[in-house]
Amino acid sequence: MTNTLLPTSIVGSLPKPAWLAQPEVLWSPWELSGDALVEGKQDALRAAVHEQRRRGLDIISDGEQTRQHFVTTFIEHLDGVDFSRRETVRIRDRYDASVPTVVGAVSRRQPVFVDDAVFLREQTDQPIKWALPGPMTMIDTLADxxxxxxxxxxWEFATILNQEARELEAAGVDVIQFDEPAFNVFFDEMKDWGIAALERAAEGLRAETVVHICYGYGIKANNDWKATLGDEWRQYEESFPLLQRSTIDVVSLESHHSHVPLELIELVRGKKVMLGAIDVASDEIESPEDVADTLRRALAFVDADKLIPSTNCGMAPLPRGVAHDKLSALVAGADIVRSELAGSDAPR
Structure with missing residues (x-):
């Protein structure tokens, strides 16, 4: 990604400006349409890049400013899925949602995000990251x-994702992330074919690849589910040993203010770890020392040259100012630990 020690990055979304979508509402409808929407999305993406750079992040993303939903915005560009035929399904065994229906063979007629990625590439000379939904999470967001x-x-989606990822790479994307929160729920499927499908999606890429597995946005359905998980969240124990042996370069996980035992990171020893050091389920802004403490404790289980400080998940539902200040806290906390490591013998 970069030669910087402890390079900082966000996982996915940032809040959209009020003129583009309703604030603090997840997957809010657009406030604009037609050419104004196209221009508004680009303005929002440009602003998201500006804030990330101004706050000091090392790896820049689009903040998902040009999409409503991290899964369905990709799916709506595919053939074989009928968005007018909707059914109610259980999403990740957690909450009911109205979703589109697969009615025929799925295929990708043209690139989905490549034009947006080209625009992102034009905004900065820093490394850029783009997130795609993972195959298992895609199928869990549809009626088939x-x-x-x-x-x-x-497997069909994995092939389509690989096509998109290769074109994103050609457009100048340095890091391609696949979001697989479903890995924390459907353990048998994840083991039987989920990891293999993920590897198919990433096959042949020269860009660095990331799999992001979290406990979800800071919305009530997810928070209620977390409350049932007890004092220790050990779901990563199921996926990490398999991911350690996979072709994926980086494992992204939720950590700060969670009940995930940090020693589980040891299960992916040798991989890079994108560690969530910012809570996305709270408006409280972490202090730099809060972030630094999370990173210090993680360094017992991952070498410093493989640690990437990040957010737990996307920040779309947060107030915009809160999200931006959390970015500053993330960078400041990473700076503290960098300074401490500068005088140590930690791997660099």
């Missing part, structure tokens, strides 16, 4: 009335 097999549909 064609394949009648979650595995078959996941």
């Amino acid at each position: 009335r064609h394949y009648a097999s979650r595995e078959k549909l996941a």
Whole structure:
């Protein structure tokens, strides 16, 4: 990604400006349409890049400013999915949602995010990262009335994602992230074919690859689910040993203010770790020392040259100013630990 020690990055979304979408509402409808929407999305992306650079982040992303939903915005550009035919399904065994239906063979007629990625590349000479939904999380956000097999549909999506990822790489994207929160729920499928489908999505890429596995946005359904998980959240124990042996370069996880035992990071020893050091389920802004403490404790289980300080998840539902100040806290906390490591023998 970069030669900087402890390079900072966000996982995914940032809040959109009020003129583009309703503030603090996840997956809010657009306030603009037509050419004004196209221009507004680019203005919002440009502003997101400006804030990340102004706050000192090392790896820059689009903040998902040009998409409403981290999964369905990709799916709506594919053939074989009918958005007018909707069904209610259980998302990650957590909450019900109205979703589109797979009615035929899925395919990608043209690139989905490449034009936006080109625009992002034009905004900065720093490394840039782009997030895509993972195959398992995609199938969990649909009603399937064609394949009648979650595995078959996941493999189709993995092929489509690989096509998109290769074109994003050609457009200048340095880091490609696949979001797989479903890995924290469907353990048997994850082991049987989920990891393999993820590797298919990343096959042949020269860009650095990331899999992001979290406990979800800071919304009530996710927070209620977390409250049932007890004093220790050990879901990563299921996926990390498999990911350690996978072709994926970086494992991204939720940590700060969670009940994830940090020693689980040891299970991916040798991989880079994108560690969530910012809580996205609270408006409280972390102090730099809060962030630094989370990073220090993680360094017992991951070498410093493989640690990437980040956010727990996306920040779309947060107040915009809060999210931006959390970016500053992330960078300041990483700076503290960098200074401490400068005089140590830690791997660099």
